[in-house]
Amino acid sequence: MKVKVCGIKTVEAASHAVEKGADALGFVFAESKRQVTVLQAQQIIADIPAHVWKVGVFVNEDAATIQQIAGTAGLTHIQLHGDEVPAEYRSIGLPLIKAVSVKSPGDLEKIDDIEADYILLDSPPAEYRGGNGLSFEWDLANALKNSNTKVILAGGLDSVNVSKAISKINPLMVDVSSGVETNGEKDLVKIKEFINSAKKSREENAG
Template sequence: MKVKICGLTDVETAVYAAEVGADAIGFVFAPSRRQISKENAKKIIEELPARVEKVGVFVNEKPAVIEEIAAACGLTMIQLHGEESNGSCQVHALPVVKAVGIGKVEDIVQAEQYEVPYLLVDSPKGQKYYGGNGATFDWQLLQSKALENHRVILAGGLTADNVAKAIATVQPYMVDVSSGVETDGKKDFVKIKQFIQVVKGVEIR
């Protein structure tokens, strides 16, 4: 089972996350308390091993801006976390992760229209920010072969305490955590390691 740690803003934490087993690191370029500049993201990415995916998170950003940041930083994947259309997902050279909020069955039907290799399923957007709000959604909605034509990345309120149940229910390709490995709004090394250990210990049928 793969793990993405999102919203990292410093070299030390990112390198540590990679060392203890993170498969992907997310960098938030959209307005957020975890927002990072392309200069700082580049410094971090230069220190990460090649095996780790470097994912840039954008919300309703112009494709040209995304491409410029991706090239400048050395991103390997692009995550679109706003109201981007299926067409706007097709213009990027890098693999695209389209994030969708899941609150009802109709949201799954709409998500299936995206022709992208990865769908990140999250709780519906919060009052202020898209994603990173620490709220779960009804994982049962993703049973019965929902989104079977996509690699599903499960996000939304995951912690070391609930991620095993989430994986057993959804059986995703990857799990994504941000606030669930934080203490007082900052990434916590102990929680990062604990989360990854739980995920890597989960057996998928």
């Protein structure tokens, strides 16, 4: 089971997550309490191993701006978390992750028509697009269980519920942000516990 820790703002949190087995790190460039500057992301990414995804999270940003930020910061993947049409962002030249807010079965029926490399299933937006610590009804996505090769599961995950979520949806990757925080900041103990729970759950489900 692959794990993405999103909302990274410090070298310490990034290094710890990678050391404990994170496969991807997310850097939020959109308006958010976890927003980072291009320079901050660049400084953090400089020390991250090549095999770890460096995902830039954007909301309704234009492709040219994203491409410039990606090149400067060293991003490897682009996450579109707004109302974007992924096909219009292919010119960036990096794998695209498109977030889909899941409120009803109808939201999932649209997934096959989305031209993205990966689909991130998230809870409906609240104050910000994503990172609100809320989960959606996982049973809605049960039909996707056998087509997990492009599904990333987000929304209200933590070390306690991630195993159950994985057993219901069987995604390629799970994505956590607020679930590994204490008082709004990344908690190194929670990061370790989440990664351990997620990795262990795949072994349990396989067994």
